[in-house]
Amino acid sequence: MNRETHLNPNGLVAFVGKPCSEFTKEDIIRYVSENGIRMVNFMYPAGDGRLKTLNFVINDLEHLNSILTCGERVDGSSLFRFIEADSSDLYVIPKFRTAFLDPFAEIPTLSMLCSFFNKDGDFLESSPEYTLKKACRVFREVTGMEFQAMGELEYYVIAPDDGMFPATDQKGYHESAPYAKFYDFRTKCMAYIAQAGGRIKYGHSEVGNFTLGGMVYEQNEIEFLPVYAEEAADQLMVAKWIIRNLAYRSGYDVTFAPKITAGKAGSGLHIHMRLMKDGRSMMLDGGVLSSVARKAIAGMMRLAPSITAFGNTNPMSYFRLVPHQEAPTNICWGDRNRSVLVRVPLGWVTGVDMCAAANPMEHEERYDTTQKQTVEMRSPDGSADLYLLLAGLAVACRHGIESEDALELAERTYVDVNIHSDENKDRLLMLEQLPDSCEASAGCLERQRHVYEQYGVFSPSMIDGMINSLRGYADANLRRDIDGNEPAMLKLVKKYFHCG
Secondary structure, three states: OOOOHOOOOOOEEEEHOOOOOHHOOHHHHHHHHOOOEEEEEEEOOOOOOOOOEEEEEEOOOOHHHHHHOOEEEEHHHOOOOOOHHHOOEEEEEOHHHHHHOOOOOOOOEEEEEEEEOOOOEEEOOOOOOHHHHHHHHHHHHHOOOOEEEEEEEEEEEEEOOOOOOOOOOOOOOOOOOOOOOHHHHHHHHHHHHHHHOOEEEEEEEEEEEEEEOOEEEEEEEEEEEEHHHHHHHHHHHHHHHHHHHHHHHHHOOOEOOOOOOOOOOOOEEEEEEEEEEEOOOOOOOEEEHHHHHHHHHHHHHHHHHHHHHHHHHOHHHHHHHOOOOOOOOOOOOOOOOOOOOOOOOOOOOOOOHHHHOOOOOOOOOOHHHHOOOOEEEEOOOOOOOOOHHHHHHHHHHHHHHHHOHHHHHHHHHHHOOOOOOHHHHHHHHHOOOOOOOOOHHHHHHHHHHHHHHHHOHHHHHHHHHHHHHOOOOOOOOHHHHHHOOOOHHHHHHHOOOOOO
């Protein structure tokens, strides 16, 4: 067993002695047999964005082998709206790399995420999970690079206010206990997520922090490390499941909703991306953003209106996407600029060993900081379909790399000012805006659908279903109709409180 796997918080990785990406059926059977595992759970994301669960008691080794090899049948029409009841049977087959010990089960239980297969034994063409798999495969085939991603998972924890050490309203960013009340809850969530295979970067309290009706509302964030996009979606799905379960057992309420009350910070789901080739980052060239990275950004600029169809999927999403709320409204990008749609964060490109500068006993070290450079899409929120969002971003970045005018588009949409300041209003007027409703988002997807359907990544039936679903909200004038009507807005908040 090497030191790296021994230190891994995922007990299966430590036991098997190799990365989860290399897990085999034999590894799973050995872990179950030697660790007293008595049950197996299959988990799979359905059309409502939540993980569903199928429980198995392990009768004997032959039964376990059958479960792992053959999977099981499920009713697809109860999981996805696009599947008809008269041809609804699907297979769910476990993905061994996702196996983890269920931290909440009293009976020792091993859980795994699953892929969907149709009656012919082929991947279910329209499933979100397979759509992401196709998007990543096409990205690799067309560009020769790997598409990696990570999420910033923001959420509110809600509990009775004890009146002690009140936090400063809307000033919760990186606050410490006792002003931040849910430090222990967040760190326990992080530990559980890591044990389930999540590659976590860090966690902290966020800006949103207020009291209302005798309750404390505290915004927190858990940020992940970049991994292959398919793994990133799986990790975010499991993380949301863990946070909700731990909150329930702790007597707290939790929401990932984009808006939970008037005048307070909403929660986003910012997605960072990087492009890799042969283990090297392709994001920088000579210490500055590479042309391939700028082309990828241009693709996101072009498809930004329709990306909302995957990342902002209910009417409350568009109550978050308003000016002056640190949420983007205009289609532009920039360096270290939080008023833009796509941000290029600090990338450790100074060439200075700051560790040695801060610690005189350290010798200067040449650390490859190019791996740290990402670009961040800031429009998505917790209502997102995680698999389709990442698939859409992979399509957008690939489209930009393929487009002849990509560098020109990147130049035209770059800003280096706060576009919401009065002195920059002329620059703001030159920028296109994101859609302001689900209906408007559906129209954008209709106009740009050919890009997503190219190479067979998104199926036409899936795009049709998304357009119909978004238009079904009939919210084209909703923001205008209830402007200033706080009770009406709070009624909608309650309706979509547990989205995604």
